[in-house]
Every structure is written in C-alpha cells, then in structure tokens.
Amino acid sequence: MLDMGFVRSNLALVEEKLRARGADPAALLGDFRSLDQRRREAITQAETLKARRNELSQQVGALKRQGQDATALMDETRALKDKLDELDKTAAALDDEMRLALSRVPNLTRDEVPEGKSEADNKTVKEWGAKRSFDFEPRPHWELGEQLGILDQERAAKLSGARFAVYYGAGARLERALISFMLDLHTAKHGYTEVLPPFMVNSKSLFGTGQLPKFAEDLFRTSDADAEAVARGEFKDADHWLIPTAEVPVTNLYRDEILDEARLPIAFTAYTPCFRAEAGAAGKDTRGIIRQHQFQKVELVKFVKPEDSEAEHEKLTRDAEEILEALELPYRRVLLCTGDTGFSSAKTYDLEVWLPGQGLYREISSCSNFEAFQARRANIRYRAGGAKGKSEFVHTLNGSGLAVGRTWLAILENYQQADGSVMVPEALRPYMGGMERIVRQP
RNA sequence: GGAGGGAUGGGUGAGCGGUUGAAACCGGCGGUCUUGAAAACCGUUAUAGCUGAAAGGCUAUCGGGGGUUCGAAUCCCUCUCCCUCCGCCA
Structure with a gap:
C-alpha cells in the first residue's frame, strides 16, 4: 500500500508511475483529491463535535461530584447524539473508501525499471x-x-x-x-x-502481502473464506486460504x-x-x-x-x-x-x-x-x-x-x-x- | 465438541462508570554525581488521524466488532486468540 500522505503530495508522480505500468490512474485513484478532501472534512467535523461532547460530559461529572443537578447539561449532550452518529458514520465510510481505494493501487516501480508494456x-x-x-x-x-x-x-x-x-x-x-x-x-x-x-493462511495475511483484495480469483479458498466480504475490504483473522x-x-x-x-x-x-x-x-x-x-x-x-x-x-x-x-x-x-x-x-x-x-x-x-x-x-x-x-x-x-x-x-x-x-x-x-x-x- | 479462566503500553502488572492515555516496577533515553564506570538520585519514554507556518490543540486506541450511558479499560452482547480440565484424535 502506498502512503496516503505521499500520494496526496506527489499525485502527479504517482499518476505517472501508474501509467508506466499500463494502469489507468483515473480508474485506480478515482477523484483522489476530492475523496481526500471530503474524508478530511468529515473527520474534522465529527471530531469537533466529539470534543464538545467530551467537554460537556466532564462538566456533568464535576457537577455530580459536587452533588449538584446536571440534567440540563445531560440533555444538551443527549441532543448532540444523532448528529454525532451521522457525522461519525460519514467519516468512517469515507475513511474506509479511501483505504480500500489505496489497497488496490499497485506499488510504484523504481526509476531504473525499464518502461514497457509486456x-x-x-x-x-x-x-x-x-x-x-x-x-x-x-x-x-x-x-x-x-x-x-x-x-x-x-x-x-x-x-x-x-x-x-x-x-x-x-x-x-x-x-x-x-x-x-x-x-x-x-x-x-x-x-x-x-x-x-x-x-493455509487467513485473509489478513493475504492482504498483508498484497494478494487480497485484488487477486482473490487466483487463490484457492476453504469453506470459511468469504470472497464477497473480502471485496468489501473486510479481512478476517480466522478464515482459511491455501x-x-x-x-x-x-x-x-x-x-x-x-x-x-x-x-x-x-x-x-x-x-x-x-x-x-x-x-x-x-x-x-x-x-x-x-x-x-x-x-x-x-x-x-x-x-x-x-x-x-x-x-x-x-x-x-x-x-x-x-x-x-x-x-x-x-x-x-x-x-x-x-x-x-x-x-x-x-x-x-x-x-x-x-x-x-x-x-x-x-x-x-x-x-x-x-x-x-x-x-x-x-x-x-x-x-x-x-x-x-x-x-x-x-x-x-x-x-x-x-x-x-x-x-x-x-x-x-x-x-x-x-x-x-x-x-x-x-x-x-x-x-x-x-x-x-x-x-x-x- | 463440553466446562471454566484470561487478553491492559517495549516487558511484568494495577486499575469503585467520571481530570486514567492509563498506577507501580523493569527496560530504554537524557542528566546530576564520578578520572571513568557502577550505584544512587532527577527527568523523560505509545501509536495513528485531523488541525496548525510552528509551538501546540483536538480525536481515537486497554485483543477485534457492536451495544448501554451525558460519560466505558471498567457494564452487556458477539467474534478471535491463549490457558486449565473433560471428550475425540495423527
């Protein structure tokens, strides 16, 4: 897997290296810039709200320790919940999308590797x-x-x-x-x-060396291995592939x-x-x-x-x-x-x-x-x-x-x-x- | 397959649902002392993400995932792994 930060700051180089492989950068990276930006915005939003929630919760704790009434603060925090759940979900989904996209991008070849098709x-x-x-x-x-x-x-x-x-x-x-x-x-x-x-190894191991998720069809798997889950980017530590x-x-x-x-x-x-x-x-x-x-x-x-x-x-x-x-x-x-x-x-x-x-x-x-x-x-x-x-x-x-x-x-x-x-x-x-x-x- | 116990930082190991990212000890690093070293003492010592010019700030992480709650290392469910006993077995 390539480093997300590296791809972000060297996008032109990454695209050039992918083209040299005969790969289509657009197909592999999609709209990397847009996804990257949406991912980061969603994370920032969710985390800002979490910080607010944590702050209120601490105040609740402080009031309770002093034996004072905290229902107003508790109500306020409870009201944040739906919004927070939604923001969190969005952020997690975009983060997953980014990771899965990156996991399908091949390594960059070194400069001394001759350019060629086959x-x-x-x-x-x-x-x-x-x-x-x-x-x-x-x-x-x-x-x-x-x-x-x-x-x-x-x-x-x-x-x-x-x-x-x-x-x-x-x-x-x-x-x-x-x-x-x-x-x-x-x-x-x-x-x-x-x-x-x-x-036999589990799907996490096959992800580690790069056979999964892209090359599942090249492998023999046993009855507890789920090819569809793997396609979604879910890798188990208790399934078996040859x-x-x-x-x-x-x-x-x-x-x-x-x-x-x-x-x-x-x-x-x-x-x-x-x-x-x-x-x-x-x-x-x-x-x-x-x-x-x-x-x-x-x-x-x-x-x-x-x-x-x-x-x-x-x-x-x-x-x-x-x-x-x-x-x-x-x-x-x-x-x-x-x-x-x-x-x-x-x-x-x-x-x-x-x-x-x-x-x-x-x-x-x-x-x-x-x-x-x-x-x-x-x-x-x-x-x-x-x-x-x-x-x-x-x-x-x-x-x-x-x-x-x-x-x-x-x-x-x-x-x-x-x-x-x-x-x-x-x-x-x-x-x-x-x-x-x-x-x-x- | 059945019954029970466990999983906390580099390691060992504490942890009444509320300044616990997490005690203590060991290890590591820096320092004081010393001619030098040891000992002793002092300090320091996780990872990732977001944000920021930087300093820093914020978020997440106590095997994985989900739930309860204003708030979870701590309560509940589930999965995985490890240990003990029983059964089966190369």
Missing part, C-alpha cells in the same frame, strides 16, 4: 552457462517423464483434474532431493534460517510487530507447496508440468532496513542464481519492465532457465524488492537507535530459490541422453543415494 519489453541483464549441444533431437520433459515411468499426468487428472502431477520412484526422489539441496545451500552457505510455515507461495506466511510472521534494529536483516528460507487457481490461464501451458495448481517451491524472504534493500535484493537474486549454477543449468537474468512487474513489487528480476526440449527460456525464479509496500499493509516496523528512535517500516524482499517443479523438469530436459535416460547433476547425487542416472522405472 514481457517483450523486459531487459536481459545477464546470461550464464553454455547450452548443451545434443546429437539427437532433445525431447520435452513430459515425454521423458512418462517414458521413464517417473511422471504420471493421466492418473493425476483422474485424482484431481487438470494441472496436477503424480511422481514415482526416482522422480519423487528427485523432487525431494531438490528441496533438501536448496534448503541446505541457503541455510549453510547463504545464512538463511529455515522455517516451516502453515500451508497459500499461493511461502511469501505469504513467512512475510506475515512479523505482521503488527516492531523489530529491533539489531535483528535486521532477517533472512528466512521456506519449503512449501503452493496452490494457485490459475484462473486467467485457461488453455495456457497445458503440456507438461510447467503450470500446475499445486507445485513445490523453496522461497527466500528478507526483512531489511530501507537503506539496505537495494543491495539485499541483488544478494538475494545471487542466492537463487547459485542454485542454478550448482546444478549447471544455463539461465538468464531478466529485469522486468514496468508493465510486467507484479502488483506489490518496486523492482523484480526473473531468472529464466534454458529448456532445450522446448527450445526456450522459462521463468524459474522471481526475485522482488517490495520496499515498504508490504510492510505498510502488514504493519511491520523496526525501531532505529533504541527507544528514542521513531519506528519505521521495514523493507521486505522475496524470491524463489527455486521453483522445485520447474527445476525438476529443467534437469530432465538439460540432462537427457540419447537413450531417454537422464543424468543426475553431480551436486544432487548425495541427495539421491548416489544415483548417477535415472533410467526407466519398472
């Missing part, structure tokens, strides 16, 4: 690794997986419908090995603390807390399954396991001081890249343009892995700096310089380190052999019980 305008800032050359036609992972007997999409569809997968034998083991490998590297080498959060990413529970760990400056930066890594409705993606990526309703991911989350967030963003992105490098998977780093940057993010790098079976790069990690956008929504602050310092919003960051399912399929496509077997990357062999090659399962 992923076509993203900027490749780095390429790593040599693409393997094959003396045969490399095949896509869905063919390799099915023929090796480690991937079963047909039975998954029977169990759960489209966009689910069943893994067997070395395939299941490979997924588990990747999770352990990633967590071990991030904790031992990059200094992250492993955390295992709940896989997490679309570990970013949600992990970032919300410190919701409504004030952190000690000395504790920053805080770095967490978490393995969780992720659940996404993929509502707007009908018919997209239907082959293979690129786009699933459930996939596994190892996530990186950081809480940092504002002045450190840019450097921490670079570091976090490097931490994700090192997984790809350790697995010797060619990739490129892409700086997302304004139009492709996510709702809550000020700046995002995507890491795209090379998939020779399909002859294209695919996103395998997305590393974002949210600056204070999430911290303001989730009320995550830190206090600088002991008790004297004023509390300030932290900056939050996160990135995939990595999407496990996509790493799995990248290994199949990059390490495939002419006979359809798949070599196990060296770094992964200890996690696979020493297995060097995945061959057809019985």
